[in-house]
Amino acid sequence: MVDEISSRSTPPPQLGVVSTLPRVGANTSQEKSSASAAISVKRPEVEITEVATQALEDKQHSIDSLSAIANELREAIVTLNAALEKTPTKAIITRDEQLNRFVVRIADAKSGEVVREILYH
Numbered sequence: 001m002v003d004e005i006s007s008r009s010t011p012p013p014q015l016g017v018v019s020t021l022p023r024v025g026a027n028t029s030q031e032k033s034s035a036s037a038a039i040s041v042k043r044p045e046v047e048i049t050e051v052a053t054q055a056l057e058d059k060q061h062s063i064d065s066l067s068a069i070a071n072e073l074r075e076a077i078v079t080l081n082a083a084l085e086k087t088p089t090k091a092i093i094t095r096d097e098q099l100n101r102f103v104v105r106i107a108d109a110k111s112g113e114v115v116r117e118i119l120y121h
Contacts, residue, residue, distance in 0.1 A: 089115060
């Protein structure tokens with residue numbers, strides 16, 4: 001219940017400024033002393049835009065790195081396949097989903113028999 005309405009308005013506390021506003025209805029001395037305790041609000045040391053910019057840069061760096069690795073892997077596969085064309089074998093490169101690893105199988109070109117299997121870590 002409101003006992004009195006004041007025409008005087010106080011501005012809201014600003015960030016970084018200590019505010020000492022008493023609680024409404026503070027009756028006892030203990031309530032008055034706890035109500036006058038200072039509340040301190042600090043501005044963050046780093047702006048959210050700085051954090052977002054850094055995250056975007058990190059993401060782009062990761063994408064660029066993954067793209068470079070994928071290109072190197074493609075080049076290695078082409079080189080390996082070119083070398084294997086000279087022999088009567090073929091390479092079968094697959095990815096084992098359960099192990100989450102690449103598997104290279106070297107097979108005889110005529111019979112299809114797997115001569116060697118290499119599991120990459």
